Amino acid sequence: MPEELEKVVERLKELTGSLDLRWRRPLPGRVYLDVGKERAREAARLLFEDFGARFATASGFDGGDQLEALYHFAYDSVGLVVSLRVRTPKSDGTLPSMTPVVPPAEWIEREMNDLLGITFEGHPRPERLILSDDWPEGLHPLRKDEKK
Amino acid sequence: MNQLGFWILVTLLGFVGTPILGLVVKWVDRLVTARIQWRKGPPFYQTFADVLKLLGKETMASEQASLPVFLLAPVLGYIGVGVAATLLWAVAIRPEAGFAGDLIVVIYFLVFPSLALILGASASGSPHAGLGAAREMKLVAGYELPFILSVVPAILAAGNTFNLSGLVLAQSKGPVLWGVGGFMAFLCVLAAVQAKLGVVPFDQAEAETELMGGVIVEYSGPPLALIYVMRAMLLLVLPMFVITVFWGGVQLAGWGLALTAVKFLVLVVVIVLVRNTCPRLRIDQAMKFFWLMVTPVAIVACSLALVGAYG
Amino acid sequence: MSVLDKLKLWGLKKSPWVYHVNTGACNNCDIEVLELLTPRFDVERLGVLLAPSPRHADALLVTGICTRQARPRLQEIYRQTPKPCVVACIGACACTGGIFHEAWHFAGPVDEVVREVDPNAIIVYIPGCPPKPEAMISALAQTLAKL
Numbered sequence: 001m002p003e004e005l006e007k008v009v010e011r012l013k014e015l016t017g018s019l020d021l022r023w024r025r026p027l028p029g030r031v032y033l034d035v036g037k038e039r040a041r042e043a044a045r046l047l048f049e050d051f052g053a054r055f056a057t058a059s060g061f062d063g064g065d066q067l068e069a070l071y072h073f074a075y076d077s078v079g080l081v082v083s084l085r086v087r088t089p090k091s092d093g094t095l096p097s098m099t100p101v102v103p104p105a106e107w108i109e110r111e112m113n114d115l116l117g118i119t120f121e122g123h124p125r126p127e128r129l130i131l132s133d134d135w136p137e138g139l140h141p142l143r144k145d146e147k148k
Numbered sequence: 149m150n151q152l153g154f155w156i157l158v159t160l161l162g163f164v165g166t167p168i169l170g171l172v173v174k175w176v177d178r179l180v181t182a183r184i185q186w187r188k189g190p191p192f193y194q195t196f197a198d199v200l201k202l203l204g205k206e207t208m209a210s211e212q213a214s215l216p217v218f219l220l221a222p223v224l225g226y227i228g229v230g231v232a233a234t235l236l237w238a239v240a241i242r243p244e245a246g247f248a249g250d251l252i253v254v255i256y257f258l259v260f261p262s263l264a265l266i267l268g269a270s271a272s273g274s275p276h277a278g279l280g281a282a283r284e285m286k287l288v289a290g291y292e293l294p295f296i297l298s299v300v301p302a303i304l305a306a307g308n309t310f311n312l313s314g315l316v317l318a319q320s321k322g323p324v325l326w327g328v329g330g331f332m333a334f335l336c337v338l339a340a341v342q343a344k345l346g347v348v349p350f351d352q353a354e355a356e357t358e359l360m361g362g363v364i365v366e367y368s369g370p371p372l373a374l375i376y377v378m379r380a381m382l383l384l385v386l387p388m389f390v391i392t393v394f395w396g397g398v399q400l401a402g403w404g405l406a407l408t409a410v411k412f413l414v415l416v417v418v419i420v421l422v423r424n425t426c427p428r429l430r431i432d433q434a435m436k437f438f439w440l441m442v443t444p445v446a447i448v449a450c451s452l453a454l455v456g457a458y459g
Numbered sequence: 460m461s462v463l464d465k466l467k468l469w470g471l472k473k474s475p476w477v478y479h480v481n482t483g484a485c486n487n488c489d490i491e492v493l494e495l496l497t498p499r500f501d502v503e504r505l506g507v508l509l510a511p512s513p514r515h516a517d518a519l520l521v522t523g524i525c526t527r528q529a530r531p532r533l534q535e536i537y538r539q540t541p542k543p544c545v546v547a548c549i550g551a552c553a554c555t556g557g558i559f560h561e562a563w564h565f566a567g568p569v570d571e572v573v574r575e576v577d578p579n580a581i582i583v584y585i586p587g588c589p590p591k592p593e594a595m596i597s598a599l600a601q602t603l604a605k606l
Contacts, residue, residue: 132528132564141563178503187501194506197473201517204467205541208514354511361511368514368541 005029005078012082015050019043031082037096040086045101047073047082055104056081060112062144065090067118071098071105088118097123115142158241162234170380171195173416177383180420195380202373210366212273218366221268222374228260229381236388239312240398246313251303254312254389255296261378262288262344265353268375269363280362283431284353287343290438291350295340297446298333301453302393305330316397323396329452334394336446341386342419343434346379349426350434387415471517471543472603474506478516478540482533482569484523488550488589492520495592502596505603518545518599521569524552524559530566534576545602546573547583549595554584 005028012031013023021043022034035043047053053073061068071084088095097120098105109120110129117140120126128135174195182189209218232254238245262284269281303310305327306318315324324330343350354362364375391398391411398408429437479492495502496509510516513536525533537546546569551557553569566572570582585598 132526135527182498182501182503185498187498188504189501190503190506194474194503197470197506200466200470201474202470204464204471205517205543208539208541357511359511361515364515365512366514372515 005080008075008078008080012051015046016043019046029079029081031080032085033082034085034087037086037088040084041096041098041101043084044071044098047071047084048102051075051082053080053082055102058098058105058108058112060116060118060142062090062116062142063087064144067093067095067116069095069109069112069118071102093117094119094121096121099123114140116140117143154242154245155238158238158245159234161237162232163230166230166233166237166381166384167377170377170382170384171199173383174380176413176416177420177423180417181424184421184424199373199376202368202376203370205369207369207371208366210273213366214271214273217267217271218273219371221264221271222367222371222378223264224267225261225264225378226374226381228257228264229378229385232257232389233381233385235312236385236392236398239316239392240388240400243316243397244313246311249310250312251299251310251315251393255299258344258385258389259288259292261382262346264378265346265363265375268367268371269353272366274366276359276361276365277363280353280355280359280365283355284363286431286435287350287353290435291340291343291442294336294438294442294446295344297443297450298336298340299393300446300450301327301329301333304450304453304457307457312392315393319396324394327453327456329449329456330394332445332449332452334390336442336449337390337394338415338418339438339442341390342422343438344386345382345419347419347423349422349429351428352431352434355428383416383419387412387419390415468606472606474508475517475545475599475603476508476510476515477518477520477547478510478513478536479520480513480522480533480536482521482523482529482553483526483564484550484552488522488552491589491592491595492522492549495595500592500596502599505596505599507599513539514541516540516544518547520547520549521553522549524556524562524564525566525569525572526564527566528564530572533569533572537573537576537580543581545581545583545606546570547585547595547598547602549585550590551586551588554586557588 009031016033019035019039019042021039024032026032033043048055053075056072056074058069058071061070066087067090068085068087073082073084075082086095095118097109099109100122106123106125107129109123110127112118113120113126114129114131175190175192178194179189209215235246235250235254266281266284269277269284302315302324305324306315309315309318325334346354354364359365364372367375388398391408395411399405400408479489481489494500513519519537519540521533548554548569552559556565556568559565573580573582583598583602585595587594
């Protein structure tokens with residue numbers, strides 16, 4: 001219901017006020033938070049534990065010169081989805097891993113590592129997940145600049 | 149017909165006639181299963197087509213398999229069922245045929261099929277088969293005791309004779325299962341027969357969806373055909389054994405033949421119905437069932453029979 | 460052909476046991492294969508039984524594009540199936556690669572993968588996305604008639 005949704009969004013705004021992040025809300029039930037690498041883990045922990053949202057999934061994106069990872073948290077009772085966006089330049093290619101604070105993120109980060117080549121620092125088991133055993137190292141299929 | 153001719157006929161019946169009749173009974177099994185599931189089921193020649201097809205395929209074995217045991221195990225099972233069938237046919241055709249203690253011989257040879265599967269599976273060189281063999285061993289440890297115990301009331305009712313012919317002749321005044329102890333023993337033997345046949349709820353050794361075929365996972369071609377035939381023969385021999393010991397004996401003349409056919413069909417249909425309505429038990433549940441339910445009932449049946457015979 | 464060979468061929472035609480292999484499918488074709496084996500279509504009339512092991516199978520029902528990971532495994536399963544056997548490519552993905560033809564994990568349509576092991580393999584194509592069980596039964600019946 002809309003009023004409950006607004007209350008929940010207000011609470012989210014209060015919780016995330018201390019971190020410096022860009023807030024976008026294109027639709028009533030969709031919130032995008034852009035956060036820098038340093039505060040990303042704290043923001044994720046805030047969403048997962050303090051806010052009480054469910055970690056739904058994560059998506060990776062190759063934006064030309066930047067690689068980004070979006071972590072989608074769902075607050076099911078009001079139908080709100082909060083997406084946390086973290087970016088890194090392609091030359092760098094590393095992001096802090098959310099797995100220590102959001103344990104369900106372990107496999108999806110391994111998948112993003114396989115397919116996009118994002119290295120997650122602090123990941124407990126950075127092994128290959130979905131590429132086949134004989135796939136060459138360093139070849140990341142979903143990068144835009146890779147041509148087979 | 150003289151002795152030698154009689155025994156040659158009966159051996160042929162046991163080793164050649166029983167497979168053919170057994171395959172027909174297996175078709176009946178599949179037909180009843182199909183009808184329970186509201187479908188038509190396979191044509192009557194289906195089981196024969198299965199065997200012929202398997203004979204035409206190549207035999208494969210894993211590199212880790214121990215070939216002599218792997219290939220000879222089905223033969224061992226076939227011989228076991230064949231001998232038991234021969235003795236049962238002998239008593240059916242000529243009730244005074246048979247020799248002292250042939251009941252024990254039949255029970256002994258009826259262990260051979262399970263033993264053959266265990267040996268063959270252990271020699272297969274596959275972990276699935278090894279697991280299936282372990283389960284089959286546990287299952288045999290569970291059902292052999294009640295199987296043997298439940299024959300005791302029949303022995304007692306026939307005046308302590310271990311001859312099949314003695315058991316059949318003694319039932320001319322009434323089948324064993326008409327008595328209270330006899331009926332309980334009959335139920336126990338039905339449970340044991342279900343496990344001997346390796347049908348649900350006791351098919352843990354072959355668990356299709358769990359173990360990929362379990363004991364028979366590595367078999368292909370003619371050895372698999374022999375195992376298929378061995379199982380079909382068991383489907384014929386075990387109800388024959390039950391009728392011989394508990395239900396008045398197999399009679400092949402006149403009205404007796406029709407009555408025997410009806411009894412046989414009833415037993416087969418009961419087995420198939422149980423098979424289609426029960427889920428597969430876990431191996432520990434099956435063992436608990438046999439040790440804590442069937443064996444005590446068999447013991448009680450023996451006690452009642454003892455009281456009835458001597459009390 | 461001798462009488463025994465004729466009998467064995469008759470047996471093969473009347474009793475095809477199938478083994479289902481998924482080499483990277485979206486599961487849509489697998490669900491249709493599962494439906495094929497339900498009592499509604501009653502393929503046991505044709506003698507079709509689901510075999511628990513490739514060693515018992517006469518027909519391999521292969522679904523999915525063959526991914527890189529699945530390629531050696533599909534070849535091994537084909538080798539483990541006693542000949543004579545039939546490979547049925549079920550669905551557009553197994554026949555040609557379907558919409559995933561250009562994908563990074565595509566390792567050849569199923570028939571090329573199988574022909575690498577056995578150039579004389581008998582391969583049946585059942586296109587569709589997913590093919591209806593009726594289409595599969597029709598294909599099976601036609602294949603058995605041609606054997």
